[in-house]
Amino acid sequence: MTAAVTGRVPARELIAAVARGFTELPGRAGAAAVNGPIGWSGYDEARARARERTGETEAVVCGIGDAGGTEAVLIAFEFGFLGGSIGEATGERIENAFITARDLGLPVVSLIASGGSRMQEGMFALTQLQRIARQLVRLRAAGLAHLAVLAGPVTGGGWATLGAGADVRVALPGAQVGFAGSRIRPAGADPRAYSAEGQFAVGQVDEIVPARELGPAVARWLALLTRPAPGPVPPPAALREVPPPESGWQAVTTAREAGRPRAESYLAAYFAERAPLGGTDPGILCGFGLRDGRSVAYVAQCGTATTPAGFRAATRLVRLADRLSIPVLTLVDTPGAANDAEAERDGVGAAIADTITAVAGCRIPVTTLLVGEGGSGGAVALTSPGHTWVTPDSYYSVVAPELAVAILKRGPDQVPFTADELRLRPQDLAELGIARGIVSV
Structure with missing residues (x-):
C-alpha cells in the first residue's frame, strides 16, 4: 500500500x-x-x-x-x-x-x-x-x-x-x-x-x-x-505428573514452585494459533485461539495478583465471546486479587463484580482449569460453576492459609494445620464437588 x-x-x-x-x-x-x-x-x-x-x-x-x-x-x-x-x-x-x-x-x-x-x-x-x-x-x-x-x-x-x-x-x-x-x-x-x-x-x-x-x-x-468451536471445550491436559499431595500445605507449596508449568505453556500446548487482545495487566492473558480449526476464547492468569485492569480485560473478553457464541477457556492461577491502595482506588471490587457476573451470565459454555494457585475472590471471578477441573499441582482456597491464620488470630506455626482444615487439595476439591476432576498428563 x-x-x-x-x-x-x-x-x-x-x-x-x-x-x-x-x-x-x-x-x-x-x-x-x-x-x-x-x-x-x-x-x-x-x-x-x-x-x-x-x-x-x-x-x-x-x-x-x-x-x-x-x-x-x-x-x-x-x-x-x-x-x-x-x-x-x-x-x-x-x-x-x-x-x-x-x-x-x-x-x-x-x-x-x-x-x-x-x-x-x-x-x-x-x-x-x-x-x-x-x-x-x-x-x-x-x-x-x-x-x-x-x-x-x-x-x-x-x-x-x-x-x-x-x-x-x-x-x-x-x-x-x-x-x-x-x-x-x-x-x-x-x-x-x-x-x-x-x-x-x-x-x-x-x-x-x-x-x-x-x-x-x-x-x-x-x-x-x-468460526466458533462446539462447546463446552475440554480442559487442557496436565503438563506434569506429580503424586497427590499428602497435606494441604504440601498442595500449597507444590503450586507455588517456581518451575511449575504456567498459563503460557498451557495455552501453547492447547492452541495451534492465538491472537491476543490488548490489556495493561501483564499477569492476565486474553484473546482467541484456534483449536482443530475452530475458535475458542481464553482468559489466563499468570500467577500474579490480578489488577482491576486485568479483570476489566477479562470481562471484555468473556462478554465478547458470549455475544459471538464462542466458547471460553479460563486458566486460573493467582494468589488473589490485587489489594493495595492503588487497586482500591482503581475499583478492584467493582472490577471483580463485573467479571464474576460476566462469567455467571454467559449463555455459552465456560470451561475452567485451575493450573496453580486458586486464591479467594481473584480466582473465583474466573471460575465456571460446574465446569471446573484442576491440575495435580494446584490448590483452591477461600483464602490463603497464611491469611486465614491472621484472620483467625492463630500463630504462624498453625499455617500447615489450617491448610489441612481448608480442604484445598486437588483431591479434596474433586471429592467436595467443587471440581469435576483432576486432569492427567
Missing part, C-alpha cells in the same frame, strides 16, 4: 489489501441542498474538488468482499475526501452497510481514516455519530463481529464510534489515533498518546499490523471471530 507511514491510504487501496471480489453497495453522492444542510458557503465547490481529486462521490466506500475466506461487509474511508469526515451522506452509507451485514449475517470490517464529523454540515454531521452508534448496537445484538482497521488518521467521531466501538481494533504503525485531532489538542500534549502505539500501550488497540501484513491479519481475526 502507498503512504503506509502517514496512514493516508486511498480507500480502494485499503479494500484491495484485505479483500478480493469486492462488490460496491450503492450510495447517494451527498447533500442535495445548495451548500449542504446548513448552507455553508463554498461547501459545494469543496465537495466538487474532493470528487475530482479522489474519484469518489463521498468520504466512504462500502461493499461486500472476501477477506481471506470470510465474506464480510467492508466500510472504507477515503481521507482525501474532506479528511474522511462524516456527514449525512456518509452516515447513510455506513448505516446501509450495517443493515446489509445484519440482513446477510456477515461480519463488518471498518477501514478507518477519518478526522471525525464534517464541520460544514454542523449539528447534522454530529448526529451521524448517534446514527452509527445505533447500528453498532444492532450489529452486536445480532451476534455479528466488527473488526476495525485504524489506517489513520482516526480522530474525533471516527475513533469514538467505529474505531473504539469495534470488537477488535488493529492499527497500522505510526497511525494517528485519538479523540483529539492534531490541530485541537492541548499545547505541549505528548504526541505518543495520540498514536497507534500509545493506544496499544494502554490497551485501546489490540494489535499493530505492518501494512504488508494487513490482509493476513484481517483474515486471521475474521476466522477467529466467526
